[in-house]
Structure formats: structure tokens, C-alpha cells
Amino acid sequence: MQRRISIVLALTVLSLSCRSGGKKEQYRLEKADRGDVTQTVTATGSVSAVTTVQVGSQVSGVISRLYADFNSRVRKGQLLAELDPTPFQAQVEQRQADLTKAKVDAANARINYDRQSRLAKAGLAAQADVDTTKAQYDGAMAQVQQSTAALQQALTNLGYTKILSPIDGIVVDRQYDVGQTVAASFQAPTLFQIAQDLTKMQVQADVDQSDIGRVQVGQPARFTVDSYPDQEFRGRIAQIRLNATVSQNVVTYPVIIEVANPEEKLRPKMTANVTIEVATVRNVLRIPNAALRFKPAESATTTTSTSQASGGASNPERAAAQMGQRGPGVTGAAGAFQGRAGQRKQTQTVWTLDKDGKPVPVEIRTGITDGRTTQVVEGPLKEGDVVIVGLATSKVESPPPGSSNPMVPRGGGRGGR
Numbered sequence: 001m002q003r004r005i006s007i008v009l010a011l012t013v014l015s016l017s018c019r020s021g022g023k024k025e026q027y028r029l030e031k032a033d034r035g036d037v038t039q040t041v042t043a044t045g046s047v048s049a050v051t052t053v054q055v056g057s058q059v060s061g062v063i064s065r066l067y068a069d070f071n072s073r074v075r076k077g078q079l080l081a082e083l084d085p086t087p088f089q090a091q092v093e094q095r096q097a098d099l100t101k102a103k104v105d106a107a108n109a110r111i112n113y114d115r116q117s118r119l120a121k122a123g124l125a126a127q128a129d130v131d132t133t134k135a136q137y138d139g140a141m142a143q144v145q146q147s148t149a150a151l152q153q154a155l156t157n158l159g160y161t162k163i164l165s166p167i168d169g170i171v172v173d174r175q176y177d178v179g180q181t182v183a184a185s186f187q188a189p190t191l192f193q194i195a196q197d198l199t200k201m202q203v204q205a206d207v208d209q210s211d212i213g214r215v216q217v218g219q220p221a222r223f224t225v226d227s228y229p230d231q232e233f234r235g236r237i238a239q240i241r242l243n244a245t246v247s248q249n250v251v252t253y254p255v256i257i258e259v260a261n262p263e264e265k266l267r268p269k270m271t272a273n274v275t276i277e278v279a280t281v282r283n284v285l286r287i288p289n290a291a292l293r294f295k296p297a298e299s300a301t302t303t304t305s306t307s308q309a310s311g312g313a314s315n316p317e318r319a320a321a322q323m324g325q326r327g328p329g330v331t332g333a334a335g336a337f338q339g340r341a342g343q344r345k346q347t348q349t350v351w352t353l354d355k356d357g358k359p360v361p362v363e364i365r366t367g368i369t370d371g372r373t374t375q376v377v378e379g380p381l382k383e384g385d386v387v388i389v390g391l392a393t394s395k396v397e398s399p400p401p402g403s404s405n406p407m408v409p410r411g412g413g414r415g416g417r
Contacts, residue, residue: 026392027353027359027388027390027391027392028388028391029353029386029387029388029389030287030288030290030291030386030387031384031385032285032286032287032376032381032382032383032385032386033286033383033384034284034285034286034383035283035286035373036281036282036284037284037286037367037368037369037370037373037374038277038279038370039278039280039368039369039370040275040277040371041211041215041275041276041278042273042274042276043208043211043252043255043274043276044205044206044272044273044274045204045206045223045257045271045272046203046204046269046270046271046272047201047203047266047267047268047269047270047271047272048201048202048203048204048268048269049172049195049196049197049198049200049201049202049268050196050197050200050201050258051167052172052193052194052195052268053166053167053169053193053194053196054190054193055163055190055192055193055194056190056191057160057163057182057189057191058160058188059083059088059157059160059161059182060184060185061084061087061088061182062083062084062179062180062181062182063081063083063084063176063177063178063179063180063181063182064082064083064084064178065081065178066080066081066174066177066178067082068080068165068171068174068192069171069174070171070172071170071171071172072170072171073169073170073171074168074169074170074194075165075168076167076168077165078164079162079163079164080163080164080191080192081176081191081192082161082162082163083160083162083163083182084161085158088154088158088160089158091154091157091158092151092154092155094154095147095150095151095153095154098150098151099147099148099150099151102140102146102147103144105140105143106137106141106143106144108140109133109136109137109139109140109141110140112136112137113130113133113134113136115133116129116130116133117133163191165192165194166194167194167196168196169194169195169196169197170194170195170198171192171193171194172193172268173192173193174191174192174193175189175190175191175192176189195268198264198267199261199262199264200258200259200261201258201259202256202258203221203223203235203256203257203272204254204255204256204257205221205272205274205276206245206252206253206254206255207252207253208250208251209251209252209253212240212255214278214279215237215240215255215276215278216240216278217237217238218236219237219276219278220234220235220236220276221234221236221237221257221276222234222235222275223257223259223273223275224272224273225266225270225272225273226270226271227265227270228265231265233266234259235257235258235260236257237255237256237257237276238256238258239255239256240253240256241253241255241256255276257274279368281368281375284376285376285383286374286375286376287350287364287373287374287381287387288373288374288387288389289369289372289373289374290389290390291351291389292348292366292374294350294351294388294390296351296359346365347363347364347366348363348364348365348366349361349362349363350362350381350387350388351387352381352385352387352388353388359388362381363379364377364378365377365378365379
């Protein structure tokens with residue numbers, strides 16, 4: 001019984017193998033067409049205001065009052081915060097007293113100098129006494145100037161207790177609250193961050209070093225943010241900075257993109273997914289990128305190579321065209337495109353079908369790509385020619401109604417009687 005089942009299974013597999021071996025390969029085909037191809041460079045970056053000013057304090061003290069908060073719109077010169085002015089006011093009064101004393105000492109020194117000068121003219125005082133009083137008077141006058149400068153410094157520090165806005169804008173950040181101490185020792189602490197104009201924003205995109213050579217000032221760019229995934233924002237490259245950043249051996253260059261924000265949807269620190277249009281060609285021959293990745297089975301290529309070898313001697317022009325060679329009479333858009341300086345060309349192979357339905361290799365030179373289609377710079381392909389983009393996936397054929405499964409022998413379900 002087991003021998004009978006084995007024989008039936010072996011015959012069934014052999015029958016299926018024969019049927020599949022005689023069946024031709026089915027391919028998915030697409031036509032070469034004409035259209036526009038735009039090459040892009042992608043990067044990520046962050047959104048920020050064009051001008052952002054950090055407002056700090058040049059003196060140390062305790063914050064006594066706050067006149068601005070987050071999202072407050074302020075004007076230039078507007079009072080934002082105030083430090084406790086008590087110690088600074090006391091210092092001003094002390095410097096005023098020092099100045100008054102210095103002026104009194106200077107006046108007394110002037111009287112002594114004048115007296116000694118008159119006595120010297122009358123021959124009643126030595127010249128040395130005159131010189132001494134003159135030096136004392138000059139020192140007193142210098143002390144007056146020094147006290148005046150100290151008073152001016154104290155008044156300036158008192159003025160620093162009032163934090164004023166340097167520009168018109170909106171407060172995007174505040175670091176301190178009332179009662180906190182501001183310590184301005186080595187650098188001015190930041191109290192507020194003010195964005196000048198949120199209707200004009202910029203994106204700093206980090207472009208990889210392999211793509212930065214194709215990026216130019218003035219090129220259009222578009223980007224999306226996670227807050228508005230269905231909306232695309234557009235801008236233009238305003239600056240390509242040279243201060244590269246190296247992170248884990250990856251070198252990137254900051255590219256500044258200016259974008260209008262009239263509705264103020266874009267906010268500082270948003271993450272932007274940027275796409276920069278670096279090259280565009282219009283009304284050119286193009287093919288799907290899948291055609292460049294396709295490679296037929298070894299048996300199909302062997303059969304095709306044999307047919308090409310037999311027909312190559314009778315039709316040399318066709319053989320030369322299939323090998324990607326251009327004859328002397330080839331002109332037109334491809335020839336003009338070839339003459340452009342600096343255009344990078346790559347030779348690649350695509351596959352078409354001959355009249356017998358077998359794959360035939362065709363060599364072409366490609367240009368730029370947009371990720372879906374690739375420009376054909378030169379080659380024998382024409383608009384409307386079909387190229388192979390993959391193998392067709394056929395559905396499993398089910399047996400007709402009423403027929404038995406060929407993989408199961410008759411009566412096998414009941415012990416094979």
C-alpha cells in the first residue's frame with residue numbers, strides 16, 4: 001500500500017515539473033515615457049526664528065518684579081524685570097558722599113595753594129612750599145574725578161537692575177521667577193529669550209558631506225514637521241555654512257533655509273524633515289528604477305545570448321545598439337544632453353522582450369533619479385518601449401469543481417482500499 005502511494009506521488013511531482021518547465025516566464029512590464037525628473041537631497045533640521053536675542057543681567061541681585069512672561073509680546077525698551085535696587089541705591093549714596101568730600105578737599109587745597117602763591121610773590125614763602133601745595137591741589141582734583149567716575153558706575157549698576165527689552169518680539173523662554181537670585185559672576189545669566197519675528201522663520205538642516213556639493217544657495221526646499229504631517233512648507237536656501245559638525249565620524253554641514261510663517265504654525269525647536277531640490281530636467285525619457293534592478297534567471301539569459309550570437313552577424317547595427325554603442329548618425333536630445341559639461345553619466349543594463357517573448361539586454365546611460373524614475377541620457381530605448389521591472393506573480397490554480405486533489409490518491413482517505 002505504501003509503495004502504491006509513493007509511486008503515485010512521484011508521478012504527480014514529475015507531471016507538475018514537466019508542466020512548469022514548459023511554461024514561459026511571465027514578466028511585469030512598464031513603458032518608457034517622457035516627463036520631468038527632480039533629484040533631491042534629504043536631511044533633518046530644527047526650526048528657529050531668524051533673530052533670537054538672549055536677555056541677561058550684568059549685575060547680581062534678587063528678582064523683585066517680573067513684567068513679562070512666556071509668549072508675551074514686548075516692544076523695544078519695555079521693562080521686563082527688576083532686581084532689588086536697595087543695595088545699589090545705597091552704593092550710589094555712598095559714592096555721592098565720597099564725591100562731596102573730594103570736592104571739599106579740592107577746595108581746601110586750592111585755598112592753600114593760592115595763599116602760598118601770594119606769599120611767594122611777596123618773598124615771605126619758599127618756592128618749595130608753593131610746589132607742595134600745588135601738588136596737593138592737583139591730587140585733590142584727581143580725587144574729585146575718581147569719585148565722579150565711581151558715582152557714575154554706581155548709577156549705571158543701579159540702572160542695570162531694570163531689565164529692558166532690546167528688540168520688538170515675543171518672549172519664548174523665561175529662566176527665573178520672583179525671589180530667585182541672579183548671580184552675574186563670569187558671564188551674564190540669561191533671563192529671557194526673545195524671538196524678533198515669528199512670521200519669518202528659518203530651518204537649520206544638517207546635510208551630509210556626500211550631498212553638500214550638490215546644494216547651492218537659492219535652491220528651493222520643502223519640509224514637513226510632525227505637528228502638521230499633511231502640510232508641506234516651502235522655502236529657499238539662504239546660506240551654506242562652513243562650520244561642519246562631526247558626530248561618530250559622520251560629517252554634516254549646516255544649511256539655512258528661510259521660510260515664511262504668516263500663520264505662525266511653525267514654532268521654535270520643531271524638527272523638520274527637509275527635502276532639497278538639487279537638479280531638475282524636463283521632458284526627458286525616463287524609466288522606472290525597478291527596471292535597473294531587474295536581472296533575469298540564468299536560463300533565460302543563456303538562451304537570449306545564443307539568439308543574439310546567431311543574429312548579430314546579419315544585423316550589426318542592432319547588435320551595436322543593444323551593446324549601448326551610438327552610431328555616427330545619432331543626434332537629437334540625447335546628443336545635446338551628452339555635450340553638457342559636468343553631467344555625470346552611468347552605464348547600466350535594462351531588459352526588454354524580443355518578438356519571441358525572451359529577455360534581451362539593452363545598455364543605456366542614465367542621468368539623475370528622483371527615487372522612482374531615472375532619466376535615460378542615451379541608448380536605443382525610445383518612448384513607448386517596454387522594459388522588464390520584475391517577474392509576474394501568478395495565483396495558484398485551484399482544481400475545477402468535482403475533481404480530486406492530484407496530490408492525494410483516490411481512496412487514500414480511507415486507508416487505500
